[in-house]
Amino acid sequence: VESMRTLKNVAVKRGSITIPCLYDAQYKTNSKFWCKGYYWSSCSIVAYANTHGSTSVTDYPEQNMFTVEINPVSDSGYYWCAAEIGRNPDDGDYLYLTVREDPGLSVESGRVSGAEGGRVTVQCLYSAAYRNTQKQWCRFKDGCCKTVGMSSTSQNSSVHISDDGRSFSVEIRGLKKSDAGWYWCGAGDLQVPVHVSVGGEAPGLPKHQQDHTASGSSVMALCLIFGLLLVLVLLGWVIWKYKQNHLGLLVTDRGCNRSLGLKKPRENAVTYGSGVDRQCTASSASEPDVTYSTVKISPHPS
Template sequence: MCCFFIFILFISCAVCQASRQFSIKTGESVTIPCRYDRKYIQHKKYWCYGGTFNFCTIQAYANNTKGKVTVTDYPAESLFTVTVNNLQTGNTGWYWCAVEISGPDVGEYLYITVKSDPDLSVMESRVRGEEGGNITVQCFYSAAYQNTQKQWCRFKDGRCNSVGRTATSQNSAVNISDDGRRSFSVQMSGLKKSDAGWYWCSAGDLQVPVHISVNNSTVFLNVTTNTDQQKDNSVHEMMSLWLLVAVGLGLLLILVSIVTYMFRKTCKKENQTRTRKKSNDAAAHTPSSAVDHEGDVTYSSVFYATKNQTQSLRVKDDEVTYSKMNSPPVRDDEVTCGNVHSLGDRDNEVTYSTVVRD
């Protein structure tokens, strides 16, 4: 029976590659890359949990999400990734990156430890850089791994760089330095597009996956930025020009309104002056009526009276006869004086007359 169990264990691991171990902090997420042969591009990929490959539990297939597990296939890179969210201590155990084929499935086993204080971690699991620029990845390890070997490895080809060595390849230059205070840093300079991909920090038998993205060069970005700035400047200049034109038109309109108002006011005053002057001239050449010279009218009374009655003469209102005579204005040098004579010799036939001159 014991021999049969050993045989089964040998068969289940016959197609396995070397194991990888991860230490994850409780409550966090992790994305793990899994590599496969290009001849399996069209085959199903899956993530499996269990100590024995033949009896493991499939948690999710590629390009699908089940629970807190998401599997995504990248055929162009011959790999798929497994993202597990909100890991807890109960998730500690053996897992398998597997490919389903007609014969026995092929897979790579790895071990995940979940605890509150992980033995190896990184500050950022996804780092972005610019072509030709530099990036720095900070890796932290526990005291238990103080004296272990620290490495920075490329997932695609398995090439690794160790602490204290500066490696220069056809890609970027890599420098790893350990400060001896439970952290070491990885600096990649002169980045190229081909540097993009998956890497991992390692301390002893522990690994932490890190994904590097390389964007377009700084020069291209600067050109784009300058172009955008020029467009923004042009828009601002156009807006400023339109604002000045609007202000100028507004001031011109106000000035025209003021001039028009002053002109109309001046014309109104001149018209009033002309009208007043014409009225004065018309009044000067128009004969005055009796009403206008009522104060200059002399009333004449004509009646008969005897000499004896002259002293005590009283005239009744209904016996008074009023008369007036108007004449055109006469200059002083044209005044003609005359005497008014009575029509008879009788004293009781005295006639009084008055000449009124307007």
């Protein structure tokens, strides 16, 4: 049984790539590192676990696995996934990394995610030189593979593969939590790693990045709640001011009754056409003109 295991011949375009490395449970607490060189005994250490830079090594002890993220990828050559043993010789497994602008095998996305019960699709593209080679989709943790053109498979029947002569498409249906993890597309001797996540898990992110994502969401939620409360307070203040201003109109000023139009105009009232109906008692009418006359009665002659 291999105590350290990784891929063997990885193809990659210039950009970034993440390499998975599995180790035996006995190395759970040992320091992990990434090493470059043809000979194991003389390879130069590029990065240790839980350090971050152009090459980042992240250890996942609960999964007996660590990942190596290289960004940017620049140099082809032999590399080693390794564990520091101490008094005994260190342990490691090698891979060859081929960096080209047009690699013989590539994927549209090295990370895909889907909801539990849903489906994900991975597109594996190959060059004409690999058209007649064996195409495979394999699960990294146990090496179970499904081969294009073969009905039998060591993976479950939820995995479906189709090949159109330029690429092969892998579809995983009815996703389960157990489907999450690392896989690889294979064509001939080339491999490309792919990470599948299920049910809201952040695909392929180191733990510290997932924690920052969760805390960022909490801060945004608190800001949203505070903003809504502020809007409600301002709205209440505006309504209060509106009521105060209108109540000021309900006053009596020198016999003038002012209202908001809730009463009908009285007879002999004068209505002023301003924004608010105002009913004021009309001034007393002038007395009508009166003609006075004197009647003189003359006595009749006897």
